[in-house]
Amino acid sequence: MTGTRYRQVGGGPDALYGRLKAYEGRAAATAGVGKDLVNEPMIRHWCEAMGDTNPAYAGPGAIAPPTMLQAWTMGGLSGHSDRSSAYDELFGLLDGAGYTSVVATDCEQEYLRPLRPGDEITFDAVIESVSERKTTKLGTGYFITTRTDVRAAGEPAGTHRFRILRYRPAVRARGTKPGGGPEAGQDGRNLRPRPVINRDNAGFWQGVAEHKLLIQRCGQCGALRFPWLPGCNECGCQEWDTVEASGEGTVFSHVVMHHPPFPAFRTSDDAGPYAVALIELAEGVRMVSNVVGVPHGKVRTGMPVRLEFLRTDPELELPVFRGSEG
Numbered sequence: 001m002t003g004t005r006y007r008q009v010g011g012g013p014d015a016l017y018g019r020l021k022a023y024e025g026r027a028a029a030t031a032g033v034g035k036d037l038v039n040e041p042m043i044r045h046w047c048e049a050m051g052d053t054n055p056a057y058a059g060p061g062a063i064a065p066p067t068m069l070q071a072w073t074m075g076g077l078s079g080h081s082d083r084s085s086a087y088d089e090l091f092g093l094l095d096g097a098g099y100t101s102v103v104a105t106d107c108e109q110e111y112l113r114p115l116r117p118g119d120e121i122t123f124d125a126v127i128e129s130v131s132e133r134k135t136t137k138l139g140t141g142y143f144i145t146t147r148t149d150v151r152a153a154g155e156p157a158g159t160h161r162f163r164i165l166r167y168r169p170a171v172r173a174r175g176t177k178p179g180g181g182p183e184a185g186q187d188g189r190n191l192r193p194r195p196v197i198n199r200d201n202a203g204f205w206q207g208v209a210e211h212k213l214l215i216q217r218c219g220q221c222g223a224l225r226f227p228w229l230p231g232c233n234e235c236g237c238q239e240w241d242t243v244e245a246s247g248e249g250t251v252f253s254h255v256v257m258h259h260p261p262f263p264a265f266r267t268s269d270d271a272g273p274y275a276v277a278l279i280e281l282a283e284g285v286r287m288v289s290n291v292v293g294v295p296h297g298k299v300r301t302g303m304p305v306r307l308e309f310l311r312t313d314p315e316l317e318l319p320v321f322r323g324s325e326g
């Protein structure tokens, strides 16, 4: 589990904190029973998912990976019937005060005894601590730590501490990301998401920089393809060159985006909803783009369009298609 960095920039004891604090030490689950005995199939799936090939976890005499400790106590979608009312009450208080968001921040485990296939798991869980109100980059809220004491065949086997932050999301300036991520514009506007450029499609974006829309052409069968791929869907050949699109096309299909509103995709000539179109190029391949110069309600299947390049911000230029009617 990855930790979440936080910083305290304010907060302190408050009335709600006193009520939350009263839940410290109360049971979150009592006399819980693991839904399965410790077993080889779950161990094998875990090791495959983690890429853990340690021989201690396979074959005769195998033990379970210690970090699986929590897995044996999980209730799954149907949950455990032994969950206490204190836990629900605590979360009800937080919900009622507006602390409705949750993020898992970290966990700590202590191992006391190896777990082996056939071990029956039992556990008790307690609300160990509730922090004072803290303000993090996500928002203001309370860290809640739950401790689960796990037993195997009646013996103490380990302890699992799980910490979450229950918070009220930070109110932030319209159109910015928390903490000001790379998508937050300097002027506060949302910028369009950046394309992921890799060695398979770098040539396409190089073409865009030169105001050319390049289509890949198979070196063996000559099939045109778009979007760019390492190999040919028709024959599998990995040799290719490019042809430059003429720029003529038609709207093959389209949708109009109404909600959720996404300011980055609004255009100056159509400030509300916008059309996302599948354009069929004259060469026969299709690409997803925007239709500009036509109100979103006037975009029609079969409408002729022509390529142009739209600079959306100082660092991004995109091929878009201008409608010829409307």
Ligand SMILES: [Zn+2]
Pocket (backbone or CB within 6 Å): 218, 219, 220, 221, 222, 223, 232, 233, 234, 235, 236, 237
């Ligand atoms: Zn081919």
